Amino acid sequence: MLRALSVAAAARRPLRLPRPCAPPGPLLLGLLCRQVRAAAGSTGAEHGSVLKTPKGTRYHHPVQMALRERLFRTVVSCFKRHGAAAIDTPVLELREMLMEKYGDNSRLIYELQDQGGELLALRYDLTVPFARYLAMNKITNIKRYHIAKVYRRDNPAMTRGRYREFYQCVNDRRILNGVFAICGIPESKLSTMCSTLDKLDKMPWEEVRSEMVGEKGLSPEAADRIGEYVQLHGGLDLIEQLLQDPKLSQNKLAKEGLGDMKLLFEYLTLFGITGKVSFDLSLARGLDYYTGVIYEAVLLQQENDHGEESVSVGSVAGGGRYDGLVGMFDPKGRKVPCVGVSIGIERIFSILEHRMKASGEKVRMTETQVMVATPQKHLLSARLKLISELWDVGIKAEMMYRKDPKLLKQLQYCEDMGIPLVAIIGEQELKDGVVKLRDVATREEVDIPREQLAAEIRRRLVP
Amino acid sequence: MLRALSVAAAARRPLRLPRPCAPPGPLLLGLLCRQVRAAAGSTGAEHGSVLKTPKGTRYHHPVQMALRERLFRTVVSCFKRHGAAAIDTPVLELREMLMEKYGDNSRLIYELQDQGGELLALRYDLTVPFARYLAMNKITNIKRYHIAKVYRRDNPAMTRGRYREFYQCVNDRRILNGVFAICGIPESKLSTMCSTLDKLDKMPWEEVRSEMVGEKGLSPEAADRIGEYVQLHGGLDLIEQLLQDPKLSQNKLAKEGLGDMKLLFEYLTLFGITGKVSFDLSLARGLDYYTGVIYEAVLLQQENDHGEESVSVGSVAGGGRYDGLVGMFDPKGRKVPCVGVSIGIERIFSILEHRMKASGEKVRMTETQVMVATPQKHLLSARLKLISELWDVGIKAEMMYRKDPKLLKQLQYCEDMGIPLVAIIGEQELKDGVVKLRDVATREEVDIPREQLAAEIRRRLVP
Numbered sequence: 001m002l003r004a005l006s007v008a009a010a011a012r013r014p015l016r017l018p019r020p021c022a023p024p025g026p027l028l029l030g031l032l033c034r035q036v037r038a039a040a041g042s043t044g045a046e047h048g049s050v051l052k053t054p055k056g057t058r059y060h061h062p063v064q065m066a067l068r069e070r071l072f073r074t075v076v077s078c079f080k081r082h083g084a085a086a087i088d089t090p091v092l093e094l095r096e097m098l099m100e101k102y103g104d105n106s107r108l109i110y111e112l113q114d115q116g117g118e119l120l121a122l123r124y125d126l127t128v129p130f131a132r133y134l135a136m137n138k139i140t141n142i143k144r145y146h147i148a149k150v151y152r153r154d155n156p157a158m159t160r161g162r163y164r165e166f167y168q169c170v171n172d173r174r175i176l177n178g179v180f181a182i183c184g185i186p187e188s189k190l191s192t193m194c195s196t197l198d199k200l201d202k203m204p205w206e207e208v209r210s211e212m213v214g215e216k217g218l219s220p221e222a223a224d225r226i227g228e229y230v231q232l233h234g235g236l237d238l239i240e241q242l243l244q245d246p247k248l249s250q251n252k253l254a255k256e257g258l259g260d261m262k263l264l265f266e267y268l269t270l271f272g273i274t275g276k277v278s279f280d281l282s283l284a285r286g287l288d289y290y291t292g293v294i295y296e297a298v299l300l301q302q303e304n305d306h307g308e309e310s311v312s313v314g315s316v317a318g319g320g321r322y323d324g325l326v327g328m329f330d331p332k333g334r335k336v337p338c339v340g341v342s343i344g345i346e347r348i349f350s351i352l353e354h355r356m357k358a359s360g361e362k363v364r365m366t367e368t369q370v371m372v373a374t375p376q377k378h379l380l381s382a383r384l385k386l387i388s389e390l391w392d393v394g395i396k397a398e399m400m401y402r403k404d405p406k407l408l409k410q411l412q413y414c415e416d417m418g419i420p421l422v423a424i425i426g427e428q429e430l431k432d433g434v435v436k437l438r439d440v441a442t443r444e445e446v447d448i449p450r451e452q453l454a455a456e457i458r459r460r461l462v463p
Numbered sequence: 464m465l466r467a468l469s470v471a472a473a474a475r476r477p478l479r480l481p482r483p484c485a486p487p488g489p490l491l492l493g494l495l496c497r498q499v500r501a502a503a504g505s506t507g508a509e510h511g512s513v514l515k516t517p518k519g520t521r522y523h524h525p526v527q528m529a530l531r532e533r534l535f536r537t538v539v540s541c542f543k544r545h546g547a548a549a550i551d552t553p554v555l556e557l558r559e560m561l562m563e564k565y566g567d568n569s570r571l572i573y574e575l576q577d578q579g580g581e582l583l584a585l586r587y588d589l590t591v592p593f594a595r596y597l598a599m600n601k602i603t604n605i606k607r608y609h610i611a612k613v614y615r616r617d618n619p620a621m622t623r624g625r626y627r628e629f630y631q632c633v634n635d636r637r638i639l640n641g642v643f644a645i646c647g648i649p650e651s652k653l654s655t656m657c658s659t660l661d662k663l664d665k666m667p668w669e670e671v672r673s674e675m676v677g678e679k680g681l682s683p684e685a686a687d688r689i690g691e692y693v694q695l696h697g698g699l700d701l702i703e704q705l706l707q708d709p710k711l712s713q714n715k716l717a718k719e720g721l722g723d724m725k726l727l728f729e730y731l732t733l734f735g736i737t738g739k740v741s742f743d744l745s746l747a748r749g750l751d752y753y754t755g756v757i758y759e760a761v762l763l764q765q766e767n768d769h770g771e772e773s774v775s776v777g778s779v780a781g782g783g784r785y786d787g788l789v790g791m792f793d794p795k796g797r798k799v800p801c802v803g804v805s806i807g808i809e810r811i812f813s814i815l816e817h818r819m820k821a822s823g824e825k826v827r828m829t830e831t832q833v834m835v836a837t838p839q840k841h842l843l844s845a846r847l848k849l850i851s852e853l854w855d856v857g858i859k860a861e862m863m864y865r866k867d868p869k870l871l872k873q874l875q876y877c878e879d880m881g882i883p884l885v886a887i888i889g890e891q892e893l894k895d896g897v898v899k900l901r902d903v904a905t906r907e908e909v910d911i912p913r914e915q916l917a918a919e920i921r922r923r924l925v926p
Contacts, residue, residue, distance in 0.1 A: 051599055051792055054581050057553030059596060062607070065549035081854055083861035085828040086528035090520030091554075091612065092573075110555075110583075111576040115616065118517050120573075133522060136514055144525070149554065153578065270847040329514055365548040384733040391544055398546035 056154075062365035067352055070363075072147065075343060079145040087144050089129040091151075095121040101128045103191075103288055108152045122151035127289070127322065127340065135329030140336050147345075167276055169233070170295045171283035172261055173320070175242075178254020179281065182247045183225040185218070191288060192216060197230060200282040201298075201315075205231055233280040236265045260293065285320060292321035293339070299351070316351075317343045364418040370457050371419050372399040373410040375426045380404070382425050386435070386450075390423075393454045397423075414440045421457060519617075525828035530815060533826075535610065538806060542608040550607050552592040554614075558584040564591045566751055571615045585614035590752070590785065590803065598792030603799050610808075630739055632696070633758045634746035635724055636783070638705075641717020642744065645710045646688040648681070654751060655679060660693060663745040664761075664778075668694055696743040699728045723756065748783060756802070757783035762814070779814075780806045827881040833920050834882050835862040836873040838889040843867070845888050849898070849913075853886075856917045860886075877903045884920060 053059070060068065092112070098121050099106050110122040123129055126146050134142070176197075180190055196211050205227055212218040212226070229248075232238060239262050248254045261279060268274045285294045297317040319341035326336035356363065372387040374380075383399050390397040398419070400410055407424075414422055424436040424445070434447040437456060448456050516522070523531065555575070561584050562569050573585040586592055589609050597605070639660075643653055659674050668690055675681040675689070692711075695701060702725050711717045724742060731737045748757045760780040782804035789799035819826065835850040837843075846862050853860040861882070863873055870887075877885055887899040887908070897910040900919060911919045 051595065051794070052557070053553050053595075054555050054557055054583055057555055059553075059600070060549075060551035061600075062548035062550055062605075065551060068551075069549070080830045081857065081859045083829050083831040083859065085525035086523075086532070087525060088523035088528060088531075090516050090522075092517050092520055092614075094515065094517055111578065113574040113576050115574065117616075120517055132514065132516075137522070137524075142525075151555075153580075267847060270844055271851045331514070366546050367543045368546040381733055384730060388734045394544065396544045396546065 063363050064349075064353065066363050066365050067356065068349060071345065071349060071352065075345075076145070076147070082143070084143045084145045087130075087133065087142075087146055088148065089123070089126070089133055089146070091123055091149070092120045093123050093129065095119040097132065098124055098128065101289075105286075108154055110151045110153060123148075124152060125150050126342065127325070130340075131322075131325040131338070132329045134326045134336050134338075167278060167300070168295055168297045169278045169280035169283050170261070170264070170293065171280055172257035172293050173285075173290050174253040174257030174292060175248075175261065175281065176257075176284060178248055178251035178257065179226065179229045181253070182251055183222050183229075185222065185226075189216065194284040195286060197282060197284040198286055200230065200284075230282040233278050233282070235274055235277075235279060236262070236269075238279055239265060257292070264293065285318065289322045289325050290320040291323045294318075294320035295341075314347070315344070316348050317341055362418060366398075366417060366419075367396050368398045368417065368419045369396045369461055370398075370421040370423050371410060371414050372397055373405075373407060373422050373424050375407045375424060377404040379425065379427075382430060386423065386425055390454060390457075395454050395457055411438075411440070421460065423453060423457075526826050527812075527816065529826050529828050530819065531812060534808065534812060534815065538808075539608070539610070545606070547606045547608045550593075550596065550605075550609055551611065552586070552589070552596055552609070554586055554612070555583045556586050556592065558582040560595065561587055561591065564752075568615075568749075571617055573614045573616060586611075587615060588613050589805065590788070593803075594785075594788040594801070595792045597789045597799050597801075630741060630763070631758055631760045632741045632743035632746050633724070633727070633756060634743055635720035635756045636753050637716040637720030637755060638711075638724065638744065639720075639747060641711055641714035641720065642689065642692045644716070645714055646685050646692075648685065648689075652679065656689075657747040658749060660689075660745060660747040661749055663693065663747075693745040696741050696745070698737055698740075698742060699725070699732075701742055702728060720755070727756065748781065752785045752788045753783040754786045755784035757781075758804075777810070778807070779811050780804055825881060829861075829880060829882075830859050831861045831880065831882045832859045832924055833861075833884040833886050834873060834877050835860055836870060836885050836887050837868075838870045838887060840867040842888065842890075845893060849886065849888055853917060853920075858917050858920055874901075874903070884923065886916060886920075 095109075095111055096119065098109055102109070102124055105124070109124050112120040112122075126148060130144070130146065133139070176194070177190060180193055181187075185193055193212070193216065196208060196216060199211070200208050209223045209227055212223045213220055218226075232242075239258055242248055243255075243258050243262070248258075265274065265277075265279070268277055283294060283296060285296070295318065296315040299314060299316055319339070321337070321339040323335055323337040326338060327333045330336075370390065372383050372390065374383050380403050387397050387399050400413065411422065413419070420440055422438040422440060424438060426436075429436055429447070432447070433450050435450050435453050436445050437448045437453070437460075438445045439460075558572075558574055559582065561572055565572070565587055568587070572587050575583040575585070589611060593607070593609065596602070639657070640653055643656055644650075648656055656675070656679065659671060659679060662674070663671050672686045672690055675686045676683055681689075695705075702721055705711055706718075706721050706725070711721075728737065728740075728742070731740055746757060746759060748759070758781065759778040762777060762779055782802070784800070784802040786798055786800040789801060790796045793799075833853065835846050835853065837846050843866050850860050850862050863876065874885065876882070883903055885901040885903060887901060889899075892899055892910070895910070896913050898913050898916050899908050900911045900916070900923075901908045902923075
């Protein structure tokens with residue numbers, strides 16, 4: 001069972017370009033992290049009450065949440081840099097609406113019990129609700145992003161590893177359909193051929209070929225013809241070559257697709273990112289609703305010590321053009337062309353967590369700037385007054401909840417939590433109207449006039 | 464049906480103080496907003512597909528999302544200022560775990576269909592999952608906040624109005640139980656008496672009294688004795704008075720509660736916020752798990768033109784101490800004292816939206832800093848190159864997706880979206896190596912050397 005947290009973006013005809021935001025990969029991968037305790041799905045004995053969470057679900061502890069916040073901030077800042085606006089749609093959907101849209105995958109939808117009223121289900125992705133949103137609100141132009149959880153009754157096997165490099169591969173459904181057509185595949189078999197072809201990233205061509213011939217009943221010759229095309233990948237050169245291909249260039253769909261792919265590569269050249277993108281004729285994508293360009297961002301595993309080559313460890317983002325989906329919701333069937341990308345946040349988060357384990361970087365779980373501490377007894381009121389002053393001017397401050405904590409304990413707490421400063425007030429400081437400001441790292445202490453404390457804390461913590 | 468988005472905070476024994484964060488009200492109410500289109504729950508005809516969302520659910524449009532982001536930023540910054548860390552727990556819970564915890568309210572829980580595997584339900588609140596989190600992870604010390612949706616099969620009637628003022632009322636379950644005890648109410652009736660008393664904010668004492676006597680079978684004398692207490696409210700004076708009350712001061716529970724209430728008011732005095740908090744003996748709170756101090760933040764409706772007095776329009780936050788809940792999950796029944804507050808984000812958001820309607824302030828739905836525009840045809844490549852340069856250095860930039868948009872259209876888009884600057888490149892600018900930077904508000908235009916453009920945009924947009 002997978003509780004995927006998905007970030008999706010979609011834009012209307014952004015220059016026919018799959019890019020409402022810059023490629024997410026390098027940004028996301030720029031993060032460094034440190035070890036966290038793995039979240040337990042189920043543990044411990046019971047005391048009259050259930051002491052576990054459902055299978056496949058997990059807790060996120062404070063350090064993990066701090067890391068997630070970084071990740072989201074990175075993704076959202078990228079969306080905002082490209083002018084995107086946020087929307088939100090309900091988690092609960094009418095069962096009927098969902099059941100029609102995902103083909104075979106409908107069996108993975110979580111359905112709610114009939115408790116009276118409407119029959120409900122949990123959303124399966126963000127694309128179908130978005131298409132309905134556009135149709136209901138008669139929106140034909142929007143650059144939107146949407147960060148939300150989606151629910152699938154899945155059994156995901158999460159691969160983990162060290163990841164170094166990432167690239168995007170691109171294809172166009174029309175090119176793929178053109179290839180199938182000139183190889184003599186009837187239209188009724190296109191969808192099932194796509195899902196077989198989709199396995200090419202996990203198994204060699206020979207196995208895919210034998211599934212096509214054995215299970216799907218293709219002639220060995222047709223399979224070989226397909227094989228000649230789908231094993232191709234490259235850039236502008238390959239596009240030019242295929243545009244000259246005597247058979248493929250005769251196919252209307254393939255020609256359209258190749259023309260748009262050429263335009264896309266021209267834009268990629270202007271953006272200076274052709275090196276990151278590979279035109280890959282085997283890319284098929286599972287879902288039925290794509291109508292044009294399709295793409296995936298793939299992470300490569302870092303070379304190991306034996307100098308072996310990088311291997312792909314899987315897709316962390318993917319999407320494409322779906323010009324027909326909104327029309328399915330419009331009363332008059334009016335089409336709204338759409339193109340979007342979905343980022344697999346949970347997958348990227350897993351990779352980041354793994355990296356935390358490997359590196360030593362400390363991620364703070366809070367943002368506290370200063371600890372308000374006292375060195376003697378009977379100073380609780382003094383602490384309360386000082387911390388209240390600091391809070392009132394926006395300083396992030398904490399104090400221990402004991403009445404008379406030992407100074408060493410208070411300092412230890414700062415070490416544990418990564419709090420950089422301590423504001424100490426004892427009897428002498430109260431008399432003198434000052435606060436002793438201690439730097440936790442250097443252990444240096446300076447008396448600061450109380451009214452200048454907040455300014456001094458701000459000055460010291462300038463990034 | 465209510466899809467409440469709840470923000471909850473809980474801390475271990477924060478000085479026996481219901482305050483892991485400063486009072487949310489004044490902060491939240493400091494926001495100004497403007498009109499948005501009301502979200503439609505269901506609309507339009509159908510075209511072979513369901514064109515509505517489930518009852519009680521709603522869309523959040525871009526302007527609403529921008530407003531929500533502000534609201535969350537305010538709340539989260541308050542939590543962080545007080546040293547809180549975030550956690551997350553699963554939306555799906557084992558049905559069994561939830562069913563035992565909410566008494567009568569269990570009928571409002573959304574249950575999932577049995578599709579094989581575990582029996583699941585959607586979480587009803589954030590407190591019970593938090594208590595289980597503590598027990599499972601053996602955590603006895605944490606200041607946590609948690610922002611997440613909770614699900615209830617409810618029929619909320621949302622009151623809207625203009626709100627001006629807010630205050631918090633406080634009580635202690637032990638004081639209330641003490642009052643009931645000295646008025647001769649048997650312990651078995653405490654829970655049902657609490658829920659009757661809880662209605663005192665919506666109906667006058669006479670009606671509550673007659674429910675106690677009529678439905679709950681109390682003697683008129685006992686009801687009158689209760690009435691004498693629960694209609695009291697005040698501050699330190701009232702606490703002192705009750706500590707002298709010959710009957711109440713003999714009750715062990717009430718005495719403990721009054722002692723802690725006195726301490727609380729001493730802390731409130733140190734924080735300088737006694738004026739915002741009223742000790743109110745009628746406050747009961749519905750849920751069973753509270754064991755000590757309980758409180759609510761209440762909004763008062765603004766006086767109308769006829770000079771009528773402020774009236775309460777309802778609670779926007781509430782919580783209390785629940786020292787027994789974690790022990791229910793611990794294998795050995797070990798208690799972890801907890802105190803927390805839950806903020807009714809959806810309610811506050813409704814109020815903010817209403818305020819947007821009333822005021823004229825414009826909320827931008829994007830953060831775009833500059834529009835990249837061209838005044839002549841055949842300059843798409845020039846736009847793409849320039850916008851790519853700006854994106855690469857972190858400037859938030861947009862351009863129109865047409866090949867050759869009219870300059871007026873590009874400027875109009877800036878007006879509509881509140882984009883403050885336009886970077887115009889025509890043939891002359893390309894020759895001269897400059898960009899014409901236009902201020903949308905003043906219409907002033909200045910030529911800027913291209914390599915200085917990003918710096919100039921940043922300089923102009925310093926807040």
